[in-house]
Amino acid sequence: MTMSWLMKAEPDSRVVKGKDVKFSVDDFERMKVSPWDGVRNPEASRFMRERMKMGDKVLFYHSNTKIPGIAGFAEICKEGYPDYTAWDPSHPYFDPKTDKDKPKWYMVDIRFVSRANHLVSLPLLKHLATLPEPPSNLPYLKEQHLKAIKSMALLTRGRLSVQPVDDPLVVEAVELLAEKGGWDEDIDGAKKRNGKKRAAEALGSEEAGDNGPEAAGAKTESRDAGAKKKRRSNGADTPTRSEGSRRSARLKKE
DNA sequence: GCCAACGTTGGC
DNA sequence: GCCAACGTTGGC
Numbered sequence: 001m002t003m004s005w006l007m008k009a010e011p012d013s014r015v016v017k018g019k020d021v022k023f024s025v026d027d028f029e030r031m032k033v034s035p036w037d038g039v040r041n042p043e044a045s046r047f048m049r050e051r052m053k054m055g056d057k058v059l060f061y062h063s064n065t066k067i068p069g070i071a072g073f074a075e076i077c078k079e080g081y082p083d084y085t086a087w088d089p090s091h092p093y094f095d096p097k098t099d100k101d102k103p104k105w106y107m108v109d110i111r112f113v114s115r116a117n118h119l120v121s122l123p124l125l126k127h128l129a130t131l132p133e134p135p136s137n138l139p140y141l142k143e144q145h146l147k148a149i150k151s152m153a154l155l156t157r158g159r160l161s162v163q164p165v166d167d168p169l170v171v172e173a174v175e176l177l178a179e180k181g182g183w184d185e186d187i188d189g190a191k192k193r194n195g196k197k198r199a200a201e202a203l204g205s206e207e208a209g210d211n212g213p214e215a216a217g218a219k220t221e222s223r224d225a226g227a228k229k230k231r232r233s234n235g236a237d238t239p240t241r242s243e244g245s246r247r248s249a250r251l252k253k254e
Numbered sequence: 255g256c257c258a259a260c261g262t263t264g265g266c
Numbered sequence: 267g268c269c270a271a272c273g274t275t276g277g278c
Binding site: 008010063064065066068122158159161 | 262263264265266
């Protein structure tokens with residue numbers, strides 16, 4: 001069975017230990033292939049070491065930015081191998097405790113496949129996850145797609161930066177959304193011009209919170225509700241930021 | 255081995 | 267820039 005994955009990078013400039021951690025879909029498109037180094041989270045590292053396989057699909061996610069969301073598509077093109085940046089003292093995520101003979105941190109390489117024609121934003125996915133049934137303005141989105149979206153770790157474990165996408169229908173749904181769009185395209189602009197509430201309206205949503213919390217139907221889960229469920233979950237969160245730094249360090253060499 | 259204080263992620 | 271989420275650390 002083929003697995004898919006969601007991997008987060010930061011598209012905006014941010015300097016850590018003198019290095020810009022920026023790695024956007026534009027950067028990725030130029031590079032074509034990028035190592036995913038710098039992850040210092042046990043669970044994420046394990047995914048890369050043990051479970052990612054050649055050809056697995058990757059949803060490329062923009063985090064820590066104005067409108068976070070899935071901005072492109074990629075695939076695994078080199079399976080897990082030791083992350084050499086852990087041994088580089090100048091690297092922001094140098095880990096002095098790791099032994100070269102016994103690598104602790106692993107990474108993979110991923111290859112750029114395509115950009116998302118429409119950004120599949122986190123607010124959109126969150127909104128869709130509140131709906132009891134597919135919205136009429138997105139006729140291509142079927143019941144099973146909606147169900148799959150609701151299961152995404154992105155929504156239930158927000159801070160995990162390398163995460164499995166267990167249900168292939170998630171990938172299908174995201175591909176459809178990215179390809180066809182159909183919600184208000186200009187949520188970006190709407191947000192800038194008119195603030196949150198307008199942006200939520202653009203999504204066909206009341207979730208900006210000004211219209212009463214129940215307006216969107218099944219929406220019940222705030223951050224807190226999600227967290228309570230999660231509290232037991234094992235893995236630590238992953239440093240998205242480190243991912244950016246490693247790749248940008250590479251970029252600079254080009 | 256409990257749990258309060260602390261640190262980091264990352265959405266907003 | 268704020269702060270919720272939640273893992274980690276360290277005192278006991």
